[in-house]
Amino acid sequence: MSEPITPAWEWDADEVRSIGHRIADLVADHLTALPGKPVWQPYEATVPPADGGPVGLDEVLDEIAERVLAYPFGNGHPRYAAWVNSPPHVLGAYAETLAATLNPSVAGGDHAAVHVEREVIRVFRELAGFPDTGMGLLVSGGSMATLTALAVARHRAAERHGLDVREHGLAGRTFVLYLGTEGHGSARKAAELLGIGSANIRLIPADADHRMRPDLLRQQVEADKGAGVVPVAVMASAGTVNTGAIDPLTEIAGICAEHELWLHVDGSYGGPAVLLLDDHAPVRAALSAVDSIALDPHKWLYAPVDAGLVLLRDAQLARDAFSLVPPYLRTDDEPWFSEFGFDQTRPFRALKVWAQLRHLGLDGYRRLIARDIAVAGRLAAVVEADPELELLAHGLSVVCFRSAGLADEQNREVLTEVQHAGRAFLAGTTVNGVFALRACVVNPRMGSADAEAIVAEVRRAAGLIRRRAPRRPPPPPDPR
Ligand SMILES: Cc1ncc(COP(=O)(O)O)c(C=O)c1O
Incomplete structure (x- = not known):
């Protein structure tokens, strides 16, 4: 430990610059050297004790270089093709630093970060063909996007059955969800957290191409009619994690419309392909009729983790499901993001997504x-x-x-x-x-x-x- 410990919060501009330059060197060396290194290797270093300081900044950066950057997850490498984790775009990586430099809470208010997030949401809302009465939120990932959407779906389903789920929970009623057998496990976790229970997920088998079978969905929905259950939503996939299958959304949307069921589409992985590529125009057209979509910029939009996105067709419903501001106190001002989801303090995720x-x-x-x-x-x-x-x-x-x-x-x-x-x-x-x-x-x-x-x-x-x-x-x- 050679240099003196900088007193907290008293850096001068030259110090800030020199730390930044050192970090920029680490970023550059890491990203350019990756192809010549193992894609992955077991962690063979030790993490210096976090409570063992104080330690000078240079030393901390050395430790990061030797004991952190040297043992990557693998996803920056040209021969990584495993889980749905992309390499980061360099602009996104640096945008994270800029977002953290501002370090706002994007709960709401009138500061740049709120406007940047609104702009990002607008782009995806329009790509999905959702009306401007819809809205979205940047969240931690696809799991949180699905949890958020299903919480809104549960709220609407309860309301339709004369229940106030926020006040009384499920009130002893059986709520059910419909999920393809190839659907992602996060849907099951969401069902468990929302009190619905995984036993109340109706698993709809897939066809030979791993796509949910609409005929079996219809059969199940009809079998549940009159059984006293509260149907919450159908959860379909636009790109399953296992095989990249896209469920037949047009047929599924038709069944949902007929039976007044919420349709949530998990596009956490495949969403960007569906929204952007001409080959998927028919699927995109079907998307414009669904109630909610999960879509992850941190997967196929190459944004650094974390950046998930939930899109909701009806902003008002989301506000009813989450807001703690009673309707009679709501103003015409732009509502806070925190009224539409679970988090109060929210990070500035939008900067990297917008910049890229x-x-x-x-x-x-x-x-x-x-x-x-x-x-x-x-x-x-x-x-x-x-x-x-x-x-x-x-x-x-x-x-x-x-x-x-x-x-x-x-x-x-x-x-x-x-x-x-x-x-x-x-x-x-x-x-x-x-x-x-x-x-x-x-x-x-x-x-x-x-x-x-x-x-x-x-x-x-x-x-x-x-x-x-x-x-x-x-x-x-x-x-x-
Ligand atoms: C299709 C699909 N849905 C949901 C998720 C969960 O997303 P996250 O890990 O960002 O929570 C994943 C993750 O790979 C996924 O591929």
């Missing part, structure tokens, strides 16, 4: 997303052409595959081997009951050559596991 949108433009985003889809397409094509591999599913930028002839357990070992070798990073999942390696490309740093290298790495790992596998006796001859 402004810089890349919607067309820039279209090109980046289309490129991810094309790279995933290349990966799928290489898998399909390889007799040792088996393509299990391919939707949007998700590709699920496995080593043909290896059992589930061995394919799991292939995944572990790939992850630990550090040359590529994939995730695992289950498709039609079998274990699959899953690639999800939300990564503008990844090119076709990286996609090919990832498949080659799987092939290498599979060879290793095959050689390691105990030789099994051949199956007995078929007696027929």
Whole structure:
């Protein structure tokens, strides 16, 4: 510890600048050196004790360089294609610093951050075709977006049944939700938190393409009619996490309209593709009729975590579900964001999202997303052409595959081997009951050559596991 400890809150401009320059060097070195480093490696350092200071700023930055930046999650690397985590855009990374420099609470009021968030919301509201009586909120992620939307849906459903859920909770009534079997687990968590209970989720089976079956949804909704339950919402997906499937939203929206059901669409992953790409214009048209959408800038819009977005068709309903300002005290002024959701103090998430949108433009985003889809397409094509591999599913930028002839357990070992070798990073999942390696490309740093290298790495790992596998006796001859 060589330099004196700077007294708190008394930095002069030169000090602030020099800390910033050092950090800019760390950012630059990190982002440019990543491709030559392991995609991921186990954490082998120790975190210096947070209560062991005071320690000089330079020393803290050294520790961050050696013990934090050296052990990334993996998602800045060109050969990371696992969970839905993108590399950050450099402008977004720095915008986070600027947002933190202002450090406002975006609960509400009349300061820049509120206006920037409103502008971001406007863009997505219009892309989704929602009316200007709709609204949105930047939240922590897709899970919070879905929880927020379902809280509003629950409020409306209760009201329709003469219940005041804010005052009395579920009042002993059974509320039910409809979710596709491929729907994300956050929907289940939301149902549990909202008191609905996961046992009251009606799981609607999928078709061969992993899309919710509208005929079975209709059957279930009709079976529930007259059963004394309070139907809350149908939760559909515009891009499932497992296989990138998009549920048949037009048919589902028709069923919801007929039965006056709330329709929530989880577009946390696939939303940007649906909102921006011409190929998805029919799905986009269906979206304009839904009640709420979850959509994550921190996934396929490459914004640094965290940035989720919930869009709600009816702002008034959201306010009724959350606001603690009684209707008779509400003014005509712009209401506070905190009246529409759970959080009171809210971070300035909008700056990075706005800055990236402004810089890349919607067309820039279209090109980046289309490129991810094309790279995933290349990966799928290489898998399909390889007799040792088996393509299990391919939707949007998700590709699920496995080593043909290896059992589930061995394919799991292939995944572990790939992850630990550090040359590529994939995730695992289950498709039609079998274990699959899953690639999800939300990564503008990844090119076709990286996609090919990832498949080659799987092939290498599979060879290793095959050689390691105990030789099994051949199956007995078929007696027929
Ligand atoms: C389809 C889908 N929905 C919801 C979520 C949850 O989003 P978050 O992790 O931002 O809460 C994810 C996360 O991967 C997802 O892919």
